[in-house]
Amino acid sequence: MVQDPQVMLLHQHQQPARAPELLHQHQPERARELLHQHQPERAPELLHQHQPAHAPALLNQHQPVRAPALLNQHQPVRAPALLHQHQPVHAPALLNQHQPVRAPTLLHQPARTPGLLDLPEWHCQAPQQQAQILHQLMTMPSGVAVITAARGRGKSALAGMLAQQNQHCLVTAPAKVSTDVLAAFAGEHFHFMAPDAILAADSVPSAQWLIIDEAAAIPAPLLQQLVQRFPRVLMITTVQGYEGTGRGFMLRFCATLPHVQHFQLDEPLRWSANDPLEQWLSRALLFEDAAESELQGEVTIFPATPEQGVLEAGYHLLASAHYRTSPIDLRRMLDAPGMRFWLAGNRENIAGALWLVEEGGLDKSLAEAVWAGLRRPRGNLVAQSLAAHAGYAEAATLRSQRISRIAVLAVQRQCGIGSALVAAAHQQADGCDFLSVSFGYTESLWQFWQRCGFTLVRIGSQREASSGCYAAMAIRALTSAGEKLQQHAAQRFARDALWLRDIIDLPFETADHPQTLNEDDWPLLAGFAWAQRPYEASYAVLQRLVRASPQPLLKAILVQKHSLNEVAQQASLSGRKAVVQRLRQETAEALIQCDIRRAEQWRQHFASLQ
Template sequence: MAHLFPTDNWLALTQHMARAGQRRLLLLAGDNAWSESQAAHLQHCLPGDWLWVSDKANQAQACTPRNARALLGREFHHAVFDARLGFDAEAFAILAGTLRAGSWLVMMTPPFADWPNRPDCDSLRWNDQQQPTASPQFVARFLAALQSQSAEMLVWQQGKAPAFPAQFPQACWHPVQGEPLQEQAAIRDELLAMASGIAVVTAGRGRGKSALAGMLIRAWNGTVLVTAPARVATDVMAEHAHKPLAFIAPDALLEQMHSGKTPHADWLVVDEAAAIPLPQLAAMIDGFSRVLLISTVQGYEGTGQGFILKLCSQLPVSRRYVLNTPVRWAPDCPLELFVSSLLLFDESGTGTTPVSGEMLPAPAFGTVLPGELTDVYRLLSSAHYRTSPLDLRRLLDAPGQHVVAAKIGGKPIAAAWLVTEGGLTQKLSEAVWAGFRRPRGNLVAQSLAAHGGSPRAAMLTGWRVSRIAVYPGAQRKGVGQALIAEVKRQAPAGCDYLSVSFGYTQALWRFWERCGFRLVRMGTSLEASSGCYTAMALLPLTQEGEALAANEARHLSRNLSCLQPWLPFPLPGEPDTGRNLLPGDWRELAGFAWGYRPLMSCLASLVRVLAICPLELPALRGELQSRQPTAVLCGNLGLAGRKALLSRQRLEAGQILVWHDENQAHTLKAWLAQLQFFD
């Protein structure tokens, strides 16, 4: 079997890449044995770390794609990315960001002729199907990006001669030798002179933002407290600080602050700040006079321009800095340009509106076709700062995705990303209500069944508004409402409702209410990604949708007075103060006692029945009436933990049902039992 290139040429090209500060992609497209043979030959010829990211690698240094985040903050010389079974775009971007100048990223793929139609195992993460599906749109995008940089990327397909560059890179790059770059030094000096306030430093991968924070800590004579979602991400910061960091995890810091024991520090430094929900970030900042927030943008962490827009609109940011110069490789590195082009990390233009002036021309509305998704995706990601490569994969190749945009001069100024949901069978919808089944996808449809008042809620079909975005310059001019009205007009026959799930704020709810939505669900715990309480709303389109929306809105209104003590803000609407127990309450209690409905989904029914039931019921009363902490309640009852407590509470709910009506209890229990089994 012929090897890839003569060893001398291969070594020479790699040496020229190191001198030029470049990193490159080498793609091997062929069968498994052939690709592995070529990768092994390269590993033998070129000294380096040779990290393999693969689900099947048998190497000294290996990592599975799902564990790729463990590579953050580390550096490697040469790596292999295995995309033969599936393409984890986030892991690919993470791996590319770890490679230093003079490195090859060797990527193994199926033969190009087979790749577009081959099932992609990674699709199980972003596609609601039960089995892996093909990703023809993303593969086409990958190959097009490869072709556009054909002079810089190396491709070898099995059975074809490899393309070897006619000329080696000649530029000379001077790597950083420990001293700060000019822009790093300038920002550090301004931060050292800052008397108080919030400073934000953002950068793409490899720009030295963590190193800059370490330089600040090293030069500061006082105390600096560091927090980050993962401590491993602060290793580079500690290296440049030349001393151990005073680190505290975000949840531990917030717990101390809430208990009145805020640690004293001259500075609070928050690494990868975009990974922390803004409400928590705001609470942290409130306790310190000087704060430095650093975060990656245009990168795989799911951050971007949207983080900056939301941060600056919600927090009193006094200074903002951007690091532009790469530290670990040269500007215009071929690998960085390829990854940025492929995954749309370049957000140029997302912060400006393609129109100017106070008067906004009437936009044209229309459905977005796959070939028009680039500008729309950038717009959507700018509005939702947790956007990640997973979303791009879903938008391109998952079924049931629709995008409607408002355009001026052919450029999108607003877009709504919609997902088809619902359509479950009656038995499956009832099994979801009881907690026996959780099929993939159907976020709002399943939630209405699992937490709402109707076991058949997931039978109807709806369009969920997954994302909506309006360019900043076009906001507060009615464009968002007009876009939702257009979505309503474009909804297909048989679509019963539009739905939305969002982190509740009064401002957001006012927008959805103006669009015609009705609030139908309010969660009672903070949602991890937004730091807010989850709310859901419906806009009915058919008679069946109207009946569902009316029923769920009544269900929420009837439960408002029971939910309110568990929420830190006033709920909208007039609560129904009636305490009478209805048939739906007893059915809900049965779903908790003999099914797997969550405790908080049955909160209102339980509160009502506890007010009239004479039974002792210490597990239920301890949590819902006395509001005892779980650890205290478990200790009082001699239970091992939360799981044992929940089992006791379900047992007590069954006792309530038997106390109320033994015959009805047996009927409900039999009904619940048959929901577990169906074709």
């Protein structure tokens, strides 16, 4: 019997007997495991020989850094060679054609093993373009510098080199995790502070340079304050979507600053010049910004689906306008359930886009567990927050649609396009009880949502580190059940506003609402005492309780305004968590004093949920 040369090759290298069979049966997961167990060095070659379609994915799972080099190192067939020579059309054709003579010959060619790719030595020396810019930055007397580039050009590396050569540098960014590359190059001179922490500091941190990574992802008012606090500021940002507003950042914010030095990195370090793989990846992940040209012709509002090519332009627009957009959002847009889209423009050009996400519809028991702070399933951002923080379990059982993203081209703003998109979503929200939106609170943004018919029902107690804004939530009722929720939530928010001023630095309007304990307060207090409702979400109702029953720690914190840390030291408690636990105990004691029978009913109720 003549054996398959591929099987012989596996046996010659002491592969387990099942590996060839599994490969031929299209079970690459099991085969990969066997191959890596017995011949880890040969696995890339063997996988590429037998499963060329799966090889890149399998290599990237186990060798994410060396995958490109390994693929180019182990080229047993002609097809990878063609791919390496940038002939993407011929290679798939060769693999997919069923040529009984030529294909086996090519498949059974011995592996070629050229050396590893000669990649740039980033940690050794700066390429010429980086070195020139670094020299100019090191000699800059004062002012603001901006570095823009596409991905893979070394922006963060260059900023890290600046920090490494100047110990008086402070780094900030929307999220610390995004500064990993910068930190690697800065070494021991890497010092990070979140934007809101810098602005909240009593004194300006001593630093000759402030480096702002992903500057386009930070709101302009926050950037303006940061720039004014330091003698030298370096802002770096990509000119593509996902990290922020891309080129729009240069047009809108940098144009307001006097004497800005602008540098641009063009030389690719992650890719070869004009690498077709980079071009393909940029197209596949929709990296490019939305076009900023003014729309010609009549603007209409119409729904869209991922199958329609026009949605690509809408996604470009959404990504360029929202700093939190990531490739995960692209995946959700294409295949996640419960997504709806509205576009403004015509079939060729898009001026605005709105992205809706279906929420709610949880069963009553799960919604109550969310309300009590005992469960937090994934998704349902506003629906769950209104239950867990605002105290409305029905918000999670009702069906709603959340406006996840909305964007309008800068040149088309103030023309009513955004309002028209929201109106279309409202008119076509069949089967939903309310629309919702979560946004970083600014007066101008709230005015927009107010004009669209929304009612403010919640504001978070912590500023977002990236934006410096409080997270606000608003809803617009669509049914009688939604209307009932909206009215109750708005009334409670207005009643709580008197106390929210203590923990939220916003100019709340405080009408004359009664602050004595009532029936509406009991479930919230019981949820704090015997379940896990958060302290911040219970702050206003605890203020009403302490005036009816002044317990020691509650009084020290809520009336005498001592911080949780101060109370922890005074009461010899281990920290904030221990203080909150003691506050729960005092709340339970106060409720028992008020009405022992009702208190016991609530305690038993929450015990049954756990």
